[in-house]
Amino acid sequence: EEAKRFTPDLEVEAHLGPNRKSDPEELRQADLVLTTYAILRLEAEKLGRIRLDCAMLDESQAIKNSSSKTFRAAKTLQADNRLCLTGTPLENRLSELWSQMDFLNPGLLRSLDRFERTLAGPASKGDSRAQESLRRLVKPFILRRSKEQVAPELPEKSEHTLTCPMQAGQSSLYQRVRDHYRAEVLQAADTEGINRSKMKVLEGLLRLRQIACHPGLVDQESSDSGKMEKLRELVREARSGNRKALIFSQYTKLLGLIRKEFQLEGTPCLYLDGRTPHKRRMERVQSFQEAEGSCFFLISLKAGGTGLNLTAADYVFLLDPWWNPAVEMQAVDRTHRIGQEKTVFTYRLISRGSVEEKVLTLQQRKQQMVSSVLSGSNDMIKNLTRRDLEHLFS
Numbered sequence: 001e002e003a004k005r006f007t008p009d010l011e012v013e014a015h016l017g018p019n020r021k022s023d024p025e026e027l028r029q030a031d032l033v034l035t036t037y038a039i040l041r042l043e044a045e046k047l048g049r050i051r052l053d054c055a056m057l058d059e060s061q062a063i064k065n066s067s068s069k070t071f072r073a074a075k076t077l078q079a080d081n082r083l084c085l086t087g088t089p090l091e092n093r094l095s096e097l098w099s100q101m102d103f104l105n106p107g108l109l110r111s112l113d114r115f116e117r118t119l120a121g122p123a124s125k126g127d128s129r130a131q132e133s134l135r136r137l138v139k140p141f142i143l144r145r146s147k148e149q150v151a152p153e154l155p156e157k158s159e160h161t162l163t164c165p166m167q168a169g170q171s172s173l174y175q176r177v178r179d180h181y182r183a184e185v186l187q188a189a190d191t192e193g194i195n196r197s198k199m200k201v202l203e204g205l206l207r208l209r210q211i212a213c214h215p216g217l218v219d220q221e222s223s224d225s226g227k228m229e230k231l232r233e234l235v236r237e238a239r240s241g242n243r244k245a246l247i248f249s250q251y252t253k254l255l256g257l258i259r260k261e262f263q264l265e266g267t268p269c270l271y272l273d274g275r276t277p278h279k280r281r282m283e284r285v286q287s288f289q290e291a292e293g294s295c296f297f298l299i300s301l302k303a304g305g306t307g308l309n310l311t312a313a314d315y316v317f318l319l320d321p322w323w324n325p326a327v328e329m330q331a332v333d334r335t336h337r338i339g340q341e342k343t344v345f346t347y348r349l350i351s352r353g354s355v356e357e358k359v360l361t362l363q364q365r366k367q368q369m370v371s372s373v374l375s376g377s378n379d380m381i382k383n384l385t386r387r388d389l390e391h392l393f394s
Contacts, residue, residue: 024049037062041073048076060084064096094120159346164226170215182393212351213320227349238315239294245315248331250301273300310334314342321356358392
């Protein structure tokens with residue numbers, strides 16, 4: 001669709017679906033070949049036989065794991081020029097940057113083993129000299145353009161963090177679960193070390209974060225949460241102003257609870273998660289964009305964090321904080337794109353006295369290393385200390 005608008009003279013081949021062309025010679029006739037990472041993995045040998053003027057990886061964090069089939073398939077492409085396009089070049093660890101740079105300029109950062117030993121390892125531990133060395137190495141090959149530079153006509157974003165008191169039953173359940181996992185996690189960290197007790201840490205954090213959102217995600221007998229009360233208030237406000245809003249959560253079960261409530265109350269809403277077929281996904285986006293009056297789009301954070309233009313919305317509600325603030329911002333930016341004419345109001349809902357408040361403080365503390373090299377967020381779980389665990393489970 002974008003090629004029709006901007007480059008109508010180019011011959012475009014969408015290499016997709018069961019009826020896609022099987023002969024590489026036929027693909028050579030096109031000016032622009034579009035395909036998915038899944039098909040690239042399946043047809044790496046065939047696509048690797050086509051000499052390209054340019055190979056472009058959109059959302060190039062898809063090749064961040066250098067041991068993955070996607071990375072190996074991308075490396076088979078023959079191209080005179082290569083581009084990686086991404087808003088989150090680093091999501092977890094510096095080796096993700098190595099993978100993308102190795103696709104772009106093989107050998108620039110030497111072998112992965114040497115990179116981790118001499119640069120990534122020291123940099124992740126706060127070595128400023130290693131961070132500066134890495135920054136200088138990659139800087140000539142990175143064009144970072146902020147949204148303000150690309151689209152200066154975009155209206156402002158207004159961001160708010162709302163602290164919601166937990167309901168009595170929710171608070172009681174949270175304290176019981178927190179005390180249980182605090183004892184288990186700290187004991188495991190002391191006896192086995194933090195790396196070996198990683199799964200126990202993740203399990204405890206998951207349960208606490210779920211209860212902070214809605215105790216019904218852990219205990220089916222629980223009926224309400226402080227966040228739901230606040231969300232209802234925000235939804236009423238948006239409806240009274242005839243506004244459209246996106247509602248994001250990483251928990252599809254929570255979105256399901258909200259969807260059920262909206263349907264019972266007659267609140268107009270649409271729903272999208274990772275199981276939504278591509279065709280339906282586009283239909284729902286169009287329905288939301290064209291809907292008359294107020295409408296609410298319930299979207300799972302992972303499924304809807306990229307690839308959507310939802311400029312009809314001017315409200316965004318984030319129901320649970322993500323480890324990586326860059327992933328959150330990608331979700332928010334579904335609305336704050338070219339074509340948006342209204343100020344976008346973002347509301348991040350946090351449960352008071354919960355692990356969510358503590359995650360926000362850790363985000364700020366743990367982000368310095370990556371931001372000094374590029375942007376994004378450090379792998380927080382990997383680099384947690386015992387002191388951090390005490391903080392999270394306090």
